[in-house]
Amino acid sequence: MHWSRTAIDASDDRFRAKFINSLSGFKSANLIGTADTNGNTNLAIVSSVFHIGANPPLIGMIVRPHTVTRDTLENILATGSYTINHVSADIWKQAHQTSARYPKEQSEFEAVGLHEQYIEGTHAPFVKESRLKFALKLAETQTLEINKTVMIIGEITDVIVEPLAVQEDGFIDIELLETVAVSSLDAYHRSHRLGRLSYAKPDVKPDEIG
Amino acid sequence: MHWSRTAIDASDDRFRAKFINSLSGFKSANLIGTADTNGNTNLAIVSSVFHIGANPPLIGMIVRPHTVTRDTLENILATGSYTINHVSADIWKQAHQTSARYPKEQSEFEAVGLHEQYIEGTHAPFVKESRLKFALKLAETQTLEINKTVMIIGEITDVIVEPLAVQEDGFIDIELLETVAVSSLDAYHRSHRLGRLSYAKPDVKPDEIG
Structure with a gap:
């Protein structure tokens, strides 16, 4: 079945949003933890976190400045600090619920029943219930002229992970x-x-590893 | 278990690459199809494709200019055309094998045993075996100053998908x-x-849908 651009443009906004959002494939599910300069916390689910580089360790994400992620963006710009927390299977419904438009003065942590966790040297809160999480220092923001979304790039400063999950x-x-x-x-x-596959080389079939 | 930035920087390059690449969460698996101006084809697996916007339909990806994706980048810049093809479970090993460093004159399609498919108006080849794929017109490229990776943004022109998978x-x-x-x-x-969850609203539990 072939969908031309004309057919896509002719579909209604809700249909198109679900259709186009399906195309990139599976997306990461992460909760972004932030706090304003007074320590009022915010938590927002995003599916646009992506790897940029390992050395230095850099992570990117795309946010829309005038939607439910507005407070997240403002807090990151004001404090330079944020955390990225994996959504584990036992908190997926609470994670989704953070996308509701709560008033600015209400913390999504409290609203959805997740807990804040802090480490020294990081202003932003982690999600206590998340089993893999990391803190970032804002490195760069950029408004993409093409549709006015904002790309945020951060440098990883700390990682908290259950030790059993880290292989040799x-x-x-x-x-x-x-x-x-x-x-x-x-x-x-x-x-x-x-499975996991070994580093690919021409004319050699990759081995399964691990 | 807490990993400080100092501990991360002190780990060896291969360890750090696998460790940091794990942090963003699950990533999309896509094959990028391109052809040079003479029609010589190239196919490369990337895990950095991400959604930018639905209206207009825009997709981003990050590539490294001096690695195995160099030919992909050159073909996109030369022709303005590329395709993104989902990796389905029955071609995951062939998809991985496209990451081997084949000589420029050898097409990865042939080397790994996948087949080209063309539609009118699109220079780049699709992967015949892929069950969801789309063509893009280059909209913008940008070198990220922070680590010299390249962000490629494309506008979707055509989508090919098995009709049974598209819901109302x-x-x-x-x-x-x-x-x-x-x-x-x-x-x-x-x-x-x-599950799927309904649009989240404050003080209402989301319903499962679909």
């Missing part, structure tokens, strides 16, 4: 941690590993 | 299509849906 070669078994994935706008998934 | 509300059931997800550098996963 650096691989973190996020399936063991029950990290979920998102598809389209509103579907959540657990995973089942097909 | 626009949601595409990529689990039905057996699209796989990636974690870290080399792990591939199938999915198991927890």
Whole structure:
């Protein structure tokens, strides 16, 4: 079945949002923890976190400045600090609920029943219930002229992870941690590993490892 | 277990690559199809494709200019055309194998045993075996000063998808299509849906839908 751009543009806004959001494939499910300069906290689910580089360790994400992630963006710009917390299978419904438009003065932590956790040197709160989480220092923000979304790039300063999940070669078994994935706008998934494959070389079949 | 930045920086390069690549969560698994101006084709797996916006339909990806994705980047810059093809469960090993460093004159399609498919008006080849795929017109490229990776933004022109997977509300059931997800550098996963949740509103528990 072939959808032309004309057919896509002719569909209604809600249909198009779900359809186009399905196309990139599985997306990461993360909760962004922030606090304003007075320490009032905010928590927002985003599915747009992506890897940029390992050395230095850099992570990007896309946010819309005038939507429910507005407070997140303001807090990051004001304090330079945020945390990214994997959504584990036992908190997927609370995580989704953070996308409701709560008033600015109400913390999503309290509203959805998740708990704040702090470490020295990081202004922003972690999600206590998350099993893999990391703190970032804002490195760069950029408004993408093409549709006015904002790309935020952060440098990782601290990682908190259950030690059993970290393998000798650096691989973190996020399936063991029950990290979920998102598809389209509103579907959540657990995973089942097909395998790990060795570094690919021409004319050699990759081995399964691990 | 707390990993400080000092501990991360002190780990060896291979460990750090696998460790940091695990942090963003599940990643999309996509094959990027391109051809040079003479029609010589190239195919490369990337896990950095992300959604930017639905209207206009925009997709981003991050590539490293001096690695195995160099030919992909050159072909996109030369022709303005590329395709993004979901990696389905039955081609995950061939998809991984495209990351081997084949000589420029050898097409990864042929090397790994996948087939080209063309539509009118699109220079780049699709992957015939992929069950959800779309064509893009280059909209913007940008070198991220922070680590010299390149962000490529494209506008979707055509979508090819098995009709059974497209639901009435626009949601595409990529689990039905057996699209796989990636974690870290080399792990591939199938999915198991927890559910879909209705649009979140304050003080109302979301319903499961679909």
